[in-house]
Amino acid sequence: MTWDWQFAIEIFPDIASAIWLVIGVTFGAYLVSLTFGLILTFLRRSSFKPLAFLTYWFIEFVRSTPPLVQLFFVYFALPAIGITLNKYLAGILTLGIHYATYVSEVYRSGIDAVPKGQWEASRAMNFTKIHTWFRVILPQAIPPVIPMLGNYLLVLFKETPILMAIGVGEFLQEAQLIGAANFRYLEPITIVGLLFLLLSYPSAILINKLEKRSKLGYSANKKQKGMSVVGTDGEAVKQSAGG
Amino acid sequence: MSLGLMEKQLNNQQVADQEQALVKYENVKKQFGDNEVLKGLNLAIQPGEKVALIGPSGSGKTTIIRMLMTLEKPTSGVITIGGEPLWHKKVGEKLVPADEKHLRRLRTDIGMVFQHFNLFPHMTILRNVTEAPIHVLGLSKEEATERAVDMLNKVGLGDKLDAYPEQLSGGQKQRVAIARAVVMRPKVMLFDEVTSALDPELVGEVLQVIKDLAEETDMAMILVTHEMDFARDVADRVVFLHNGQIEEQGKPSEILENPKSERLQSFLSRFLA
Numbered sequence: 001m002t003w004d005w006q007f008a009i010e011i012f013p014d015i016a017s018a019i020w021l022v023i024g025v026t027f028g029a030y031l032v033s034l035t036f037g038l039i040l041t042f043l044r045r046s047s048f049k050p051l052a053f054l055t056y057w058f059i060e061f062v063r064s065t066p067p068l069v070q071l072f073f074v075y076f077a078l079p080a081i082g083i084t085l086n087k088y089l090a091g092i093l094t095l096g097i098h099y100a101t102y103v104s105e106v107y108r109s110g111i112d113a114v115p116k117g118q119w120e121a122s123r124a125m126n127f128t129k130i131h132t133w134f135r136v137i138l139p140q141a142i143p144p145v146i147p148m149l150g151n152y153l154l155v156l157f158k159e160t161p162i163l164m165a166i167g168v169g170e171f172l173q174e175a176q177l178i179g180a181a182n183f184r185y186l187e188p189i190t191i192v193g194l195l196f197l198l199l200s201y202p203s204a205i206l207i208n209k210l211e212k213r214s215k216l217g218y219s220a221n222k223k224q225k226g227m228s229v230v231g232t233d234g235e236a237v238k239q240s241a242g243g
Numbered sequence: 244m245s246l247g248l249m250e251k252q253l254n255n256q257q258v259a260d261q262e263q264a265l266v267k268y269e270n271v272k273k274q275f276g277d278n279e280v281l282k283g284l285n286l287a288i289q290p291g292e293k294v295a296l297i298g299p300s301g302s303g304k305t306t307i308i309r310m311l312m313t314l315e316k317p318t319s320g321v322i323t324i325g326g327e328p329l330w331h332k333k334v335g336e337k338l339v340p341a342d343e344k345h346l347r348r349l350r351t352d353i354g355m356v357f358q359h360f361n362l363f364p365h366m367t368i369l370r371n372v373t374e375a376p377i378h379v380l381g382l383s384k385e386e387a388t389e390r391a392v393d394m395l396n397k398v399g400l401g402d403k404l405d406a407y408p409e410q411l412s413g414g415q416k417q418r419v420a421i422a423r424a425v426v427m428r429p430k431v432m433l434f435d436e437v438t439s440a441l442d443p444e445l446v447g448e449v450l451q452v453i454k455d456l457a458e459e460t461d462m463a464m465i466l467v468t469h470e471m472d473f474a475r476d477v478a479d480r481v482v483f484l485h486n487g488q489i490e491e492q493g494k495p496s497e498i499l500e501n502p503k504s505e506r507l508q509s510f511l512s513r514f515l516a
Binding site: 118121125126131135 | 347
């Protein structure tokens, strides 16, 4: 069996048509993992020990079971106790929660790297806990781990074919159907690989750039991005000087 | 045992004298594991009083101010500020451990400058100084900015408003940190070895800012320091700590020029040598 260009060109649009679905599922799951990961990070640091302990075991449990098993559990087993999700939601939530446990580790490493003095200064300035988290700690904890977070976006993207197991029509599912109908798998599966490469590679380059930027200081970043912080503050100065 | 009794009476006498004190430590002990850092501290600071804490490292002087800033919790004893217990809350007649709300209310009277500055690196100098006035005191942005610019001018950094901490020298950073704390107008300012992390040539500018501040304001100050000349210039009272206890205290001239205890004598000789 040799490569058939005509067949490949013919089926390419069919497989590629799943691109928006794949992108949608990836970003949906990524959003879930970023937010739920942050929630897990907070819960794990809760001063209410049973909650912190429970969260720790939840993370351990989710990380040490395969996502495919979790997916089956969510889609096929949960309806037994009355929770029925459509396949897209089940896929997004399962992948999102699975990766949330990794993302939570990334957040944790970022938070641990913020010097103790920042917490103490926040206390001395009498900030509330929420203010301390969102205005002092996280703005310092997250930029250095953006490359690591970005990496999980890529990993998550490459994990989307498992959704085929519950009938989500992503690249592999489409290719599989075409392959089965025509008894030719070489072209469809190759195209799937090619599509993943086409989407992954630019993202990897982008993450590399982010990584370089995150190594620069705050002042350098400000200049590069031309952030408006200066503008607004500068305005306020002028106003106060004028008044 | 008569000595112990005398000490007790003396303490009671002191407590009576210090009814008007702004800050008061009553038999405060602090233990880290097996290590007892403070062994029953009694100390009162009057409103506006400038007190220098000196002593060898490990004598407990930094712990004293860290407990007042609520960064460390005393193992036992009571610290009051403005007559109110800091770490306890009165519920009826009983004292119960303070909650965050109570701590936040009393903390408004206290400001602190750290050895390692602890500026917020992701904020401009101006935002470092306006952040708390806006979000803690609830000032408008204009009002907070006006106050902050005023304060930054006073410490000689009015031209660095849009710079980031990483662009400043150590001495400049520490002056920003002083502005950041003073802009909140606390009743007592705590200085924790604020020149120890600085290159020698930068020490002077920071001490000068504190000296000016001490002369201009009626804030009380507690200064943990190894700079004896500075203590002499700024402090109304110098307290010498040794092994978690007050060994000797009095006017700077008495303490620094006519030390009575042998420990203080040998401690000072190391600085004069």
